[in-house]
Amino acid sequence: MGGAPFPGRRRTAAPGAPAPKRSCPCLPLPRKPRPKSGRPVWYGLLVLLFFAVDFCCFSLGNTEQGASLRHQADEFNASDETSGTYVSSLSLLNPLAADITVQKGPSRAEQVVKAIAKAHPKRVREAVFKDGDWAVELRGKWYYYADGRMLPEDLRGNADLYSPQPFYSYPDELPEWQPPAPENAARYAVMTKQRRTSRVANRAQSFYDDLWQVHNRAEAWAQQKTISFLGKKILVHRAVLEELALVEQKINEAAAADPQVRQWISRLETISAWNWRDIADTRTRSNHAYGTAIDLLPSLRSSQETYWLWTVQKNIDWWDVPFSKRMNPPNAVIKAFEAYGFVWGGKWLFYDTMHFEYRPEILLLNGIPLRGEY
Numbered sequence: 001m002g003g004a005p006f007p008g009r010r011r012t013a014a015p016g017a018p019a020p021k022r023s024c025p026c027l028p029l030p031r032k033p034r035p036k037s038g039r040p041v042w043y044g045l046l047v048l049l050f051f052a053v054d055f056c057c058f059s060l061g062n063t064e065q066g067a068s069l070r071h072q073a074d075e076f077n078a079s080d081e082t083s084g085t086y087v088s089s090l091s092l093l094n095p096l097a098a099d100i101t102v103q104k105g106p107s108r109a110e111q112v113v114k115a116i117a118k119a120h121p122k123r124v125r126e127a128v129f130k131d132g133d134w135a136v137e138l139r140g141k142w143y144y145y146a147d148g149r150m151l152p153e154d155l156r157g158n159a160d161l162y163s164p165q166p167f168y169s170y171p172d173e174l175p176e177w178q179p180p181a182p183e184n185a186a187r188y189a190v191m192t193k194q195r196r197t198s199r200v201a202n203r204a205q206s207f208y209d210d211l212w213q214v215h216n217r218a219e220a221w222a223q224q225k226t227i228s229f230l231g232k233k234i235l236v237h238r239a240v241l242e243e244l245a246l247v248e249q250k251i252n253e254a255a256a257a258d259p260q261v262r263q264w265i266s267r268l269e270t271i272s273a274w275n276w277r278d279i280a281d282t283r284t285r286s287n288h289a290y291g292t293a294i295d296l297l298p299s300l301r302s303s304q305e306t307y308w309l310w311t312v313q314k315n316i317d318w319w320d321v322p323f324s325k326r327m328n329p330p331n332a333v334i335k336a337f338e339a340y341g342f343v344w345g346g347k348w349l350f351y352d353t354m355h356f357e358y359r360p361e362i363l364l365l366n367g368i369p370l371r372g373e374y
């Protein structure tokens, strides 16, 4: 590819750190606008309903297929999070959601914090209900669910300043391609035009900063290690070394039996991981800044799309690109990553098909078993 068309915020390099590698800006995540003070509540609600449905890192399973609307519902849950019942107002917008108006069982708060504890047992202690909310202890510090925001005690009083973390639905398999309904396509067009001017809150970063022990560029650099992955040198966080070695082993095993996997490996032009930057057009740290995301970019054919914002630059309606026109890795590669806790950006509505990131809690939340050793 040419120069990165959507560079993140530039920062001063730490002494001794190499120049950042070019890679995808990855998952620009506009988030829920919040009502401004001084405006009526209905105004804020309308704005929220308009943007929040899809402008928040939705996976394909939610929006296009109508098969898994849990995340959309979760986005709207609020007051009953800790009571064991949660109510969705999504049915106001989408009739497909009518059958999930009320769900019984563990609250979303309980599900999320327990998934986090299970996904990161070396770093996070068991989840408990504490001080009126579900919480996890991370290296001696308590983090509360706070409607998806994962806030430490001192930020709980200012929860409205932050948008939720993306604990989204993620399909086990890529669903059959269906073009979006005209009303959804129209909404995507509006969102694409307005994404740079929308006033959105940023996520509180301290939970994932503490999880990876990365609070600035120098700390991030200290956590990185150079490894060889599918024949290329990359910098990754030390915490995912074992997982990536197992992913590579699984991909090589698949390649031995499958010529399509061998061809995909042979076409890989660049592989990159650590890159100190924010998510495009946000002030939220990209997983590349932690060294827990990896981009694998083969030589692209002109008819292939890989990242939705690059597609926008070509004046193509990104939501109209069928899976067959996207640069998707072989399924065996996707499964190899997922087996060890990495999600694939090709399953996001705002697709990024070169991108994998370590989010085992997302897989657990969606009932996708991790086959790695933890």
Ligand SMILES: [Zn+2]
Residues within 6 Å of the ligand: 023, 024, 025, 026, 288, 293, 294, 295, 354, 355, 356
């Ligand atoms: Zn990426």
